[in-house]
Amino acid sequence: MSIPVIIFSFLIFPGFLFTAVIGLFLTWVDRKVTARVQMRVGPPWYQPFADFLKLLLKETTIPEGAQKTVFLLAPLLGIIALPIVAVMLFSMNINPYYSFVGDLIVIIYLLTLPPLGIIIGGSASKNPLSAVGASREMTQYFGYELPFLAAILVSVVKTGSIRIGDIVLYQQLHGSILYSISGVIAAIVALICIQAKLGYVPFDIAEAEQEIMAGPLLEYSGVSLALFRLSRAMMFFLLPLFLITLFWGGFADLWAIPKFLLIIVLIILIKNTNPRLRIDQALKFFWVGLGSISLISIILALLKL
């Protein structure tokens, strides 16, 4: 690829701009479905864009005694990492031969950057509640990463490759990984881990509004808060796509759209029908509950079930 193509794909399609617009639109879908579940009308379609615009044009305050540089640079981690994930996912689904050895691992590493940004920002803002939120976010991160990696390992074991292109090709030839016992278990585990990665309700422990106000984002305002919300919205678009790529046959054809909407609605319904867990309950749930289930699914995958 030539350099202008690389810059175009990072900044516009399928990189920053495309992911941001679709992600913000999906947060509207989230709020609207939430409103319908609660028998309300809900916000109009331009609501997330109005929120984003308003935050961009507001004053950005820096708390007294905070680490200024770190505080202001922390939101950029997620914003820089997620367009790269988008470019890799799209190019490898449209043309699986673009794939290189180990790109799955690169994507897993890039997906850990947004929570890392939240942890760094929360710790840098010199607020006790932010620090509590950051420590909760870190604990929860160590919790959900184990079953998430184990679930990804199932599709690696089944295809025998750590290239996303090979995983997509295998599914085009032999049918989706989801249509097997180990695949179903792994996909469910990965869906719950995605819920935690997004910080949605049973696992919004880090920014529990009723306990620690807004957690790590407590001291953020204006542009930096807008960037945090934008990176959350982009994750909401990219993580279901990642799930489809790994377990449900990639998204090169139009069938991907109903699959994608189904996953989105499942995430929103889980969010709306569950109470928040405590941090120790969440850790126990991830390590003991989901961890053992995902181990069973790996064993099943090794037995070719």
Place this chain on the structure above:
Amino acid sequence: MRDLKLWGLKKSPWVFHVAAASCNNCDIEILDVLTPRFDVERFGIVLVGSPRHADALLVTGVLNRKSLPRVLRVYEQTPKPCLVIGVGTCTCSKHMFRASYNTVGPYDKYIPVDVFIPGCPPKPEAIILGVVKALNKL
């Protein structure tokens, strides 16, 4: 640019609830406004947990010597531009505590208040009307 800013502010005013020593009646009515029955998320109004995220402060209660510095601090922590909406008769005056040594008078002696909503407590419809008036003032 200015139009865009106004549009953003008008379409998504996030409110922070400053309960400065009120009797909790106005607070209950404010929570009433946020329930599905009145559904203010239609207009983009969301209750946020931190004054740093807020565009409008809903203040309640009689201002006294103890709560004045806290209210001033929350007002200073809120990023500008921000609206201040006084909910309840207490915010307009000293109400029934006018003879007390501890009250220090209405809010607009200390911070710029955009709209007062009288009533003890005001009805949810009155609170929504007050917020609409404050947004029209922008």
